[in-house]
Amino acid sequence: MPEPMQTKEPFRFHTRLHLSELTGLKASNLKQLLEIIKTAPGSSIYHHTHRFLQQHMYLSPEPPNDFAYWVTNVLGEKELGERLASIDTIEFLTIRDLRNKIADIIQGYLAANPSAGLRFAGEGEQFYFVKSVSFVIPTNYVAHNLREFADALNMITMDSIYFHIFEARLRLEKKTNDFSLWVETSLGDKELARSISRLDPYTRTLDNLRKTLIGLVTRHIKD
Amino acid sequence: MANIEEYIPLVGQAVIDDLRLLAGRLKGKVIQHINSTSVGGGVAEILNRMIPLLGQLGIDSRWDVIKGGEQFFEVTKKFHNALHGKNTDIRKEDFEIFLETSRKNIEGLNTYGDIVFVHDPQPVALVNKRGANKWIWRCHVDISKPDKRVWEFLMDFIIRYDAAVFSAPSFTHRLAIRQFLISPSIDPLSDKNRELPQEVIDSVLKKYGIKKDKPVITQISRFDRLKDPLGVIQAYRQVKKRIDCQLVLAGGGAADDPEGLQVLEEVRDEACRDNDIHVLLMPQNDMEVNAIQRASDVIVQKSLKEGFGLTVTEALWKAKPVVASSVGGIPLQITNKYSGLLCHSVDGAAFAIKQLLNSPAYARKLGENGREHIRNNFLITRHIKDYMLLFLALYHEEDIIYL
Structure with missing residues (x-):
């Protein structure tokens, strides 16, 4: 078997651990929710659109965001809940854009359905805004070529995959995920970079995402 | 007492690796837990399990207990009920008893930790002797609808901490200090939770x-x-x-x-x-x-x-x-x-x-x-991880922290 191509820069895998910080902000109805969404810290919008991904990493292939869940299950606004759950998060490159989209949907719904603004959450069922504090830590896994990269993908934690795929792209505003970025800029392999960035990670469990990534890379090595 | 390695079959190697990684960043810090009882109740139970595990990870964690007589604990039980929103007859003398016992504890208890981690309302007033070290108040109580008088009384102390920790989002209030959400946990290897023949x-x-x-x-x-x-x-x-x-x-x-x-x-x-x-x-x-x-x-x-x-x-x-x-x-x-x-x-x-x-x-x-x-x-390994992140967060203001 030929030696795999060495990269200009090795890929250092990082992991990301998170702590939830309470903001003290809470909403009892749609109007309050909308106002707070417009002004809450970006880390809070990120938290409520990504929390489910990690808490239920093995279970649900379609993790809803917290806004959709609350609007549906507490306020009983199923149509709005469905619209919020259907936001194609992968299309957004910044938290700011994602926040605007969520706010636009709620604002539009309130304009078309003024009575929806009159529904209140019961005691203890309000929407509590939480934000994510992320701790990014380098791991001992380093890949100098695609084979080492595939091996490391098998070994790293879900948190590490999560960091390079979700957090790097949207929260650190790198426009694409870290894996595609490295494969393209360091290996010069645009085809594999594109295949990885084309994956929609929001409609898979993290477990499935890991397997799919490993499959893509190992097939590419064989070809 | 379980060894940290014994958790690997239950939670996976990667979780334990992360704990070691974080513990390395806290080397040299002394964490001092303070509560009101060493036996009975959830707090004592968690600390009894957690402190030895933190020690195995290389973190110097210690545990001190405040002193209080029958009257003091009767008052703190009233506070506990009042914080839960229960209609409770609290008199002026009750606050005085609380303050008097707190004053004795402030005099008698050495708060030596780099991070002083105070659990629940009973020892809350110790913060009056804070120095340059970091102080955390950990609230294990449901304070979603607290009695106003007791809450405002405690608030005078709470706002002197660097951070407060709550178990559920609904317990949150608007506070002038940082507030974190950390759920408690159980230890799957303790006598209470291990498999039994x-x-x-x-x-x-x-x-x-x-x-x-x-x-x-x-x-x-x-x-x-x-x-x-x-x-x-x-x-x-x-x-x-x-x-x-x-x-x-x-x-x-x-x-x-x-x-x-x-x-x-x-x-x-x-x-x-x-x-x-x-x-x-x-x-x-x-x-x-x-x-x-x-x-x-x-x-x-x-x-x-x-x-x-x-x-x-x-x-x-x-x-x-x-x-x-x-x-x-x-x-x-x-x-x-x-x-x-x-x-x-x-x-x-x-x-x-x-x-x-x-x-x-x-x-x-x-x-x-x-x-x-x-x-x-909700296992103890996640809880230890959250606490270590909390300790590290005290030294950083930003939302994305590169360690």
């Missing part, structure tokens, strides 16, 4: 005169009105009309809870005419509690208020079907009809218990889902 379970049932000839419904908790043991008896009586079953109400007492014996007597009075109700006072016998949970068909936690509800965590970890009130931290653990059944009343609890007893396959599925949810989110 059937003969051990059988011997405990025999000791307490519980026969497995009819389904067992159990509530494990301190004898406390906020745990609503009398409500559990009412629910059991409704179930009993349709399904012949038995009820176990079992729990210990905490050293800082003087009201417990009175509630126990009320429960005994209520239960005395029914041989199928077993009221068991089991002070600090974790293995026996474990056995009774494992022998139960349905576990109930019908609390009126709840900090987090670790008895629910314990029951779910044992893959038991659980019926619990939708209060405090319980909805974080139970997604209704997915990992258990939530209720809001005696009638609702009775109906849910009947459903589970009559549909064993459904009950089994709820229990299995519950166990996986606990494995991923």
